[in-house]
Amino acid sequence: MTQDEQSALNVSLTPDNISGVEPPQSWIAKNGFPYWLLATAWIGIVFVMFNIVGGIVMAVLAAFTVDDPSNMELLLAAMQENLDVMFIGNTSGQIVSMALATFIVVLLTSVRGQRNLYLRFQLPPRVLLYIGASLLLFLVGQPLVQFAGWLNSFVPVPEFMRELTDQMVEMMTRFLTSDTSVFVALFHIALVPAVCEELLFRGFFMRSLEKSTNVWLALVISSAVFSLFHLDISGLLPRFLLGLFLGYITLKSNSIIPAMVGHFTNNALYVILAKSYPELASQESLPDVTATNILILIGGIAATAGVIYFMHLNRIREEETEIVH
C-alpha cells in the first residue's frame, strides 16, 4: 500500500472529511505533480547547487589567503593547498543545498504546519530504542559493508574516476592526519553529512518516492541515488548498503533521528580511528579472503539480520499498540 493510499484511509475518518470539508493538500498534490518527479528534479538541483555554493565559498575564502585574488593561478593553488578552505566550502555546500534549501522545498510537498512530520524530523516515543538498534546495526553490519567493498573492487573503474577517488582519499588523509582538531574533523566529516544527507535522502527523497510507489522500492531507489550522488564508483556498493541500513532504520522508527545518529557514528568512527592511528588512514582497508574473515562475515550477516528483525518486530508491536489505543 502506498502512502497516498494510507493517507486516503486515514483521511476518511477525520472529522473534516465527515463534515464534507476536503482535507488539506500539499501544493504539489493540488497542482497534479508526481511526487517522484519533484523529488528527482530536486536531487539534480541540489547536486548542481552543492557544487556551485561549495565552489563560491572556496573561491572567496581562498581569495583572502593570496596577495593577488585576481590571479587565477594563485587562487587555484590556494584552494588546493588549504584543506580548511576545501572542507569549509564542502560543508557550506551541504548545509545550504541539502539542508536549508530542502527545508524550503518541503513546503511544496507537505501540508502547512506538517513539514517536520513529512521529513520525519521528529522524536518518536521509543526513539532511544531505535537509536540503540541503529548503533548496533552499524557495528554488526561492518563485515557486510566490508564485503560489499570487496565485491565492489571487481567493478572496473575508469581511469579518471580512479584518479578523482585517489585525490579525494589523499585529501581526506591529509586533513585527518594534519593538526586539525578532532572536533573540527568530526564537524566536517561526521556531523554535517549525517544531518544534511539524512534530511535530503531519507527525509525528503525517500519520503517523496514513498508517495509515488511502495516503501521498499522507495528504499532501494533512494539508497542507489544516495550512493551515486557521491560520484565514487569504488564505493558504490558499500554506500548503497549503508543507504539501505539508514533507510530501513528511518522506515521502522518513523524518524530520521536514529539514522542521523547511525550515520554520524559510522563517519565518526572513521575520523577517530584515523586521528588515533594515522597510519591506518591511508591504508587500503579491504580484507583478505581467509577462513576467519568468512566466519566474521557470516556472523556479521546473522547479527545484522537479527537487528533488522528486532526493529521489524518492534514496529509491529508499536502498530498493534496504536490500533488498540
Add this chain to the structure above:
Amino acid sequence: MTDSNALPNYWPSVLIASLITGLIISALGIASGYLTIASEPAGSSFNASSSVGILACLLGAIAGVIVNWHYAKEHQITYKIGKGALLGFLAGLFAVIISTVVSLVWTELIDANYNQALYDWQMANIDAQNVPEETKEMSRNFVPKPGSPIALATQFGVGILGLGIMNVISGIIGAKIFASEKD
C-alpha cells in the same frame, strides 16, 4: 477542467517534441564541435563556439513547451501544471536519448575523425591555460576522450540532469500557457 487521471495518451506528443528537440540540439551540438575544432585554442573555458553549445542546451528546453502545446491542442484539453511538468520531463529525457544516438551515428558513420580532432583541441586548450602545471595535469586526466563509453555516459548524465530540470520548468510554463483553463 478535464480529470487528470483520465487524460488521453500523451506518448505521441512526447515523441514528436523529443524528436524535434533532439534533432535541433544534435545539429547545434555537432556544429558547436566543428566551430571549436576550427578555432584557435586560447586556454579559455568559454569562446564563441562554446556559446553555440550553450544555445543548444537552452534550446533543449523547448521540448517542454512543444509537448504541452501539441498535447493540449491535439486533444483540446486542459490539465494541471504538474502534468505539464511530467510531459516536459519525459520529452527532455527522450530528446537526450535521440541526440545521443544522432551524435553516435555522426561520429561513427559520417565523420570518424571528429572525436579525435575534438580531443586534440581540448588537450591543446588545456596546454594554453594560465594555471599551474598540476592543475593542467588534473584537467587532462579528467577529460574523457570524446566517443568513449565514459564520455557518452557523462554526456548522457549531464544531458538528463540539465535538460530534465529545464524541461520540467518549461513544461510547467507550457501547461500554464496552453493547457490551463481560461477564466
